[in-house]
Amino acid sequence: MDGLLTPVSSSRVNGTSSEIGLIEQVDVKTNQAKTRLCSQRNSPDSPEDALEILRHEPGYKSLVAVLRGLAREQPDPLAFSIKRPGPLSAQLVQILVSEIVPNYWTLMKEDSHGGKVSGLGLLLACLRNITGINAILVRLRALIQEVKSEEGKAKRPDVSINLSILLDLLCRILDGDVCVSEIWKAATAGLDSQAKLRPLSQEVISIFGSGRIISLVAEAAEFTTSNEIDLVVDHLWPADGLRYAKWLGRNIVAWQLSNPSPEQIKLCSELFAKTLRLGHSDTLIKDVLARLLLTKGVDPQRFGCLLDHLPQMEQRRVIFSVLKILSDEYLNSLGLCESEGSKSLVSAAAGALQSIVGTHEYRRNHLMEWLTGSSGAGLGEGVAIRRAVLAVISQEKDNIVKVVEKSISQFGDQLYIKHSPMLQQEAHAQVLLISAGYLYKKSPIKLTLMSRSGVWLNTISNRLSTAHQRARFLGMVVGEGLSSLVEKGDKRLDFHVDETNSAEGKWYKGLVEVSDQIGSLDLLLKPRQEAPPTNMPTKQKVARRPVVQPPQQGFIIEELSDEEADEDDGLGAYAKPDSDEEDSDDDPTLIRRDKPKAPVYIRDMIRYFRDTDNYDSQKLALTTAPTLIRRKANYGTEVAEHVEELASLLVGLQDKLEIDNFDDLRLQGMIAVVVAQPQKMGHWFSKTFFDGDYSVSQRASVLVVLGLSARELAGFETSDYAAAAAFPSKTLPERVERLFIGSGLSSSQQSSSLKPLPPNALDNMAKSLTSAFLAPIAATAADATTGPDVLKLSTFTSRLEEQQLSPHASNPKVKIKSRAKPRVRAIPNTTAQLISTSFFSPLTARFQAALHSTASRTRGIIFQSYLLSLYLKTLALLLHAAGPSTLALPQMTSELWRLLLSTSIRAHAVGDLTVTQAVLFALLALLDVNEDRMRDICQELGREVVETQEWVAGVFAGTRGGDGDEEDQVKMLAAGVLIRLREGIEKYQLLLVGDLIGF
Incomplete structure (x- = not known):
């Protein structure tokens, strides 16, 4: 047994064994007095004292005193600061997050009226640093894992409360547009060595740019109980990727505008690149572009500096997104750029691009790739954005030569002509014509040699030999346009066809004369944007259907004096008013006299749509929209001026008020918008389906609208709302109409018996067309199995009339079509x-x-x-x-x-x-x-x-x-x-x- 125990160490003490007992008595009163002394001290002498006070459950006044000492700004950069990472600051932050915050959070929120000097303000100042945010995130992860491990068991009630408190604390710490820059400056105060700064910069990028905050907050929100504390869903903005990206973008902009050092500019660029990978990159770039470039009083070179440290692919992505933003926000409204002010706006857009591109050759290469690449030079966008880009590219002769050469080679490629979408070919034709005009101004001989080369001759030959009518048209207008530059007199190319001499053909050929200059950004600049509303929680009212209060039960008996009765006898009685439809209800408490009236003008209907919390306004706008839009389509310019705003409101409208037939009314309103302006809104809805930020159901409704409105325009479907929207001057009186239309309904009856669309209207239409397509095949197969042709004479004659009808008519009863005679459309x-x-x-x-x-x-x-x-x-x-x-x-x-x-x-x-x-x-x-x-x-x-x-x-x-x-x-x-x-x-x-x- 002696070998089982081995002594580790031995020590010698003075005195006899009788003087030192095995059990030593500790003076409890001494320790309690020491702890009480620490907790009641007003101001700690050192960070160690502050740590000791926090460990022993201090009182609220002592806690505030400790926080005030820790949050105090230190003039000496080498002195201790809780905002700089370190072992002692990590211990202090850990105590604050794990012990102080859960126990004192309610008291601190009640004492938050003092601002930064209050208990809550001092706590946020102590935790608004790298160590504090990391500690909160680690604590959140630990609580989430604890909740997950207890699934199926009795859960501790304090876990949900602690999660809610930590989420509230994190949201308050991150609030503001200078949060990131303040955290960085506090963490690096007094540090000038790159070896020490680089780990801190990587830590900042890891915290804010990795998406860890979004994922943890979103996951923790699932396990919180909002009613246990004053926490609403709107408070948890870091869980929303879009709002978090906008917040981070505002912080990057504020940092860039504060005259940062080169190291800080590089850190901003790296953080911006990480944020782009979180999703919502277009929204982030749009927000940063508006605040850092298109705002008055801001140096336009700031945005270009932000891109300097981005990787090449990220710079390409940002530049392409900027081109789309400029086109959507400013240039698409110019159309064909035929107005007087269009040239100045194009020049302003070119100036914005020039400030971004600067003297960087690789950024110009990105612009040239955008012009001649597979993206189609702004597929579906107007010509103005291409004019702005070419104005920047044309500053150097070599670049414009490359664009013309590549455009000619691509424009005449047979595979390109055969497989590329026509919108892409139209955009590249515009690029070729405009760039050729710039090249002719800089070097006429170079363009002349290009027009007489074999590549150009093959281009025209391939275009003219194609079977596609639109592709031939583009080849002819490009050929005539370039020939008008290099040839004179009778030598100019002229195909003598009506298409090239039409308005569109002349517009295409006129692109060779376009010449835009790089102008000032004044037309694009907006006033400096104020700080957005805080992200702190705001109680939002949920709109509900108006509830009519029931009448009060019982009677109220009041005793009148004789003097009051004598005064009433001298009053004259009023005449009985006429009957009112709103007064038809027996109970006067159910009558509402504040109902909105039906809109008569489009702007009033738009105002009703924007009032999303009013049930009556929303329902009235939805029921009125299909008929009012159709009625105003060809009378005045109301619909044309507000058509895009109407369409965007209808597409994004949500049924928060539980309106009857909401989906059908919304669809009918969008169909009316497309039918009123088909040429413009067909493009708009197509673009919205791919580029808009909408849900799957909203995108599906866009497709349904495009399909149904196209069939109505082609004459296959006749909407009941079209008849209901007809003006009285276009219809017969009801009594006369019944004489001519026996069993039909009059206009007033049609307007009152409108039938809603089925939920799967497009699928039903596809099924009916499928039956019409397959009916002749089925009939042929049936005839082949019923015996010799001699026995089928009666069957053939009985179907003779049906075979004369076209399957493209809207008659669903057509079953068989004739293969012997040419098909004739029933409706032109x-x-x-x-x-x-x-x-x-x-x-x-x-x-x-x-x-x-x-x-x-x-x-x-x-x-x-x-x-x-x-x-x-x-x-x-x-x-x-x-x-x-x-x-x-x-x-x-x-x-x-x-x-x-x-x-x-x-x-x-x-x-x-x-x-x-x-x-x-x-x-x-x-x-x-x-x-x-x-x-x-x-x-x-x-x-x-x-x-x-x-x-x-x-x-x-x-x-x-x-x-x-x-x-x-x-x-x-x-x-x-x-x-x-x-x-x-x-x-x-x-x-x-x-x-x-x-x-």
């Missing part, structure tokens, strides 16, 4: 070109631009299963609404067919029956509209036809069918597409021989 479609240019082309072009976008959020939205299927169905409905007589049908067919065969679409169709069904429906619509063009399709899209047949055959073989309605629908659609394709291939197989070789 005069808006086919409008549907092509304003609805179909913007949707397809922006989708292809989104495919090449680096933003994962954009790709995640457009490839959401429901949205993707609805998008493909919308394109198919637009093509069907345009009809077979559309001049742009070849271009629309090729764009949609190649889109359906793209790798991204077919990859998402694998295993997803919803997307597969939408692709097959779009293919069936393509084949139906192009039934009379099957020869041209086999000649122009031979490879696509064969590839489609193989893919659809694989879908047909891989779908079992019979297990559900969706699988049966996919199987039936695949069979219909295969039959149509094989009919065309068998008939025109000789045309496909060349394309089949090597396939």
Whole structure:
């Protein structure tokens, strides 16, 4: 047993063993007196004393005294400061976060009226540093892990309260636009060594730029109980990525405006780069651009300095975003830049770009890449932004030469002509014409040599030989425009066609004469923005449906004196008023006389829409919008002036008041907006679907609006609101109308019997069209199995009348169509070109631009299963609404067919029956509209036809069918597409021989 115990150390003491006992008595009174002395001391002599006082549960006055001493600014930079990281400051902060804050938080909030000198203000000053924020985040993570480990068990009630307190504390510490800069300056006071500053800068970037604050606050908010303390959801702004990014952007701007050192500018750039990766980069860049460049009194070079230390890809991303912001905020409203003030605004935008680009060659290269790259030089944007960029590029001759050479080479490439969206080709044509004009002013000989080179001749030849009418038009106007610069007299190129001499053709050819200068930013500058409202909690009222107070029960009996009775006898009685509809209720307490009146002007309706907390205003605006917008569309300029504002209000409107038929009324209002201004709003809604910050349901409503409004414009659908919105001068009196329309409804009856749209109106329309597409195939298959043709004479004659009708008419009873006679439209479609240019082309072009976008959020939205299927169905409905007589049908067919065969679409169709069904429906619509063009399709899209047949055959073989309605629908659609394709291939197989070789 002796070997089991080994002595570690030995010590010798003086005195005998009898003098020193085994148990020593401690004077408890002495220790208690010492602790009481520490807790009652007004001001600690040193940080160690402060730590000792905090450890022994001080009183509130002693705590405030300790906090006042710790928060005091030290004139000596080498003296101790709790705001600088260190071992002693870490212990003090840990005690404050884990012990003091949970116990004294309520008292401190009650004593917060003193501002910075109050207990709460002193506590925030002590914790507003790197160590304090880290301690709070660590404590939050520990409490979250504790809550997660206790799932299914009885939870401690104090955990939720502590989480709420820490969240409240963190929000108060981070509040303000100078928080980050103050934390950095306090942490680095007295430090001048780069070896010491670099770890601190990395720590600041890790805290604020890594997203740790967002994730922890959002996760902790799930476990808090808001009613236990005065904490509302609006208080937890760090959990919202958008608000956090804006807050960080304001801090970066404030830091940049405070004349920072080069090291601080570099830290701001690194923090800005990390913030861009948190999401909401466009909003962040827009906010920083507005405050750091487009504000009066701010040095325009500040924004360029912020970009100096960013990586090249981040600078490219910021510059492209700035171009989009300038276009959306200032230049898109200029249209074709034909107004007198447009040139000065373009020059101001060019000045803003010049201040950003400066003398950096790589930033100019980014601008040249934007002009000639696959992004399309601002796809869907106006020409003004391209003019502004070219004004900057044209400052150097070599750069403008590169733009012209690359534009000519790209513009004449056969694959580019065949596969690029038409909006992209139009933008590149504008770039080519404007840049050629600049080059001619700088070096006429260089442009003359380019126009006589083989590359230019091949460009014109390839453009003229294409089957797409719009592509040929662009080639002709570009050819005539450049020829007008380098050739004189009869040598100028002139195709002698009406298209090039139209207003649009003359505008394109006039772009060679554009010359913009770099101007002042005064037209873009805004007044200096004040500090935004604090992020501290504000109680927000939740709008509810107005509740009518019930009548009070019982009677009130009052005894009158004789004198009062005698005075009443001398009063004369008033006449009985006429009946009022609002007074029809028996109970007078239920009558409301403050109801708003129906709006008569568009601006009044907009005011009602903005009053989101008023139930009556919202309902009245929604019910009035469809008829009022249609009624005012062609009378005056009210709708044209407010159409974009109306559309943005309707798209973003939310049903917070639980209004009946809210979705239908909102959809009908948006359809009325598109029908009133189709050329403008078709582009606007297409852009909103891809670029707007909306939910999935709101984006889906945009697609539904585009599809339904296009069909109404084409004459396929007639809205009941159109008849209800007709002016009385355009309609017959009700009694006369009944004589001419026997069983029909009069205008007043139609307005009172409007039927809402079904929730799946677009899907129902797709199903009805599918039945119409497949009916002739089913009829042919039935005839082939019923016996010899001699026995089918009666069947043929009974269907003879039905075969004369066109399947493009809006009659859903059409089942069979004639293949012997040419198809005749029952309703003349005069808006086919409008549907092509304003609805179909913007949707397809922006989708292809989104495919090449680096933003994962954009790709995640457009490839959401429901949205993707609805998008493909919308394109198919637009093509069907345009009809077979559309001049742009070849271009629309090729764009949609190649889109359906793209790798991204077919990859998402694998295993997803919803997307597969939408692709097959779009293919069936393509084949139906192009039934009379099957020869041209086999000649122009031979490879696509064969590839489609193989893919659809694989879908047909891989779908079992019979297990559900969706699988049966996919199987039936695949069979219909295969039959149509094989009919065309068998008939025109000789045309496909060349394309089949090597396939």
